[in-house]
Amino acid sequence: MLKIAVLVSGGGTNLQAIIDAVEQRTITNTKIEVVISNNKNAYALERAKKHNIDSKCISPKDFETREEFHDALLKTLEDHQIDLIVLAGYLVVISEKMIQRYEDKIINIHPSLIPAFCGTGYYGLKVHEAALERGVKVAGATVHFVDEGTDTGPIILQKPVQVEEGDTPKILQQRVMEQAEWIILPQAIDLIANKKIQVVNKKVKILI
Template sequence: MQKIAICVSGGGTNLQAIIDAVANGTIRDTKIELVVSNKKEAYALERAAKAGIETACICPKDYADRETFGKEMVRIFDEHEIDLIVLAGYLVIIPEILVQHYRNKIINIHPSLIPAHCGMGYYGLKVHESVLATGNKVTGATVHFVDEVADHGPILLQKAVKVCEGDTPETLQRRVMEEAEWHILPEAIDLIGQKKVTIVNGIAHIAD
């Protein structure tokens, strides 16, 4: 049984997609062991509580430095024997100590087709504002493994989404979530749980 922890900062729509996918069997042999947020007011924590999932709030500002914050994250994930950490709308740069301790065991969902519209400063609506400002006709979402660089690391899954005439950042954000994010993030978790993913020379490979 794969035990996962999900890190969130906001409303938790991707968290809900994962909860639903575990419940309906789309994600197999997996238990959501813990949901962690950096914000006490995050609605995602309410979603987790309603589903009977243990929650924790670990705010970087409560710690002397990033290393101490990272050590606390490592401690709680180790304590729960987590196999995979899922960043689902988590607006915190992961401390290096956590990346190193859980190398190739942390994945992130980003609302663009990496390497476009990603990196420091590209989060939330800012991503979709950038897509519209550059006149892209296609955008999408990416699931990738996390390394020490923001929105970097081996790409696991991507799904394209059409940009429509008259789109606003809000309408585009919603379409990317509905057509891409809520599908490929559960799929990625299932693939990893079924041991179908290997990383060779920085490239993620999926077995048939």
Template sequence: MLNIAVLVSGGGTNLQALIDAQNRSEILGGRIAVVISSKAEAYALERAKKAGIPTETLIRKEYSTQEDYDAALLRILGRYQIGLIVLAGFMTIISDNVIRHYENKIINVHPSLIPSFCGAGFYGLRVHRAVLERGVKLTGATVHFVNEVCDGGPIILQKAVKVLEGDTPEILQRRVMEQAEWILLPKAVALFCEGKITVHNGKTKIREDSI
């Protein structure tokens, strides 16, 4: 059984999607072993506690250097024998050192169809605001592996979502969550835990019987 760490900073809606999928036995071969938050007041911690999942709080400003913070994070991950890290709205920098330690074992969900509206500065409502300002007709979500390039890791799954007349960033954010993020993230985690994703030359391949 693969141990999964979910890293959060806020409300934890994507965490809840993973918890719900786990409760429906949709994530075979893996389980959420710990939820790590960058904020002590994050509601995601309450979601984890209600589900009986251990929690840890790791606040960047409590560490004088990035190296000290990295070491603390790696200690927690090691203690829980983590085999997969899921970034679910985690707003603290993951350093190259941690990324190399868990190469192709860190998954992130981004609220757009990468390579559009991604990279430095594109997160949360900023993404959806940019989508509306550009006037595109389709947006969506992408689940990808994390590498040293912001939002640049191998893409695992994507799903398109229509942009509708009258959308606000908040309305569009909710639709992207409901129609894409909450579907794709548990599916990608399940595929990983079942050993159905391989990475070659910066691209992923998913076993055809899994799609």
């Protein structure tokens, strides 16, 4: 059984997609062990409580140094014996110590087809604003492993989404979530839970 921790900062729509997929058994062999937010007002924490999932707020604001915060986060993950960390709209930079401790065991969902519109400064609506400004015809989402860079880890799954005439960043964001993010994030977790993912030379191989 794969024990996962989902790290969130806001509403938790991707968390909800994971909860639903676990309950509907489209994600198999997986238990959401804990939901952690850096924001005590994140609605994602309410979603966890509604489904009787352990939830915690661990905020950098509650610690004197960044290092103490990172240590507390790491200790919580270790106490829960977490196998996979899922960043689902988590807006805090992960420490190098955690990345090394959980090598190829941290995944992130990014709302573009990496390597387009990714890296420092590209998050949330900013991604969709930049995509529309550039006039792209296809947007999408990417699930990737997390390494020391920003959005540079091995790509697990990607899904394209059509850009439509009259799209605003908000409309495009919603379509990318519904047609890509909420589909490929649960798929990636299920593949990992069933040992169908292999990382070779920084590239992901999906085993059929």
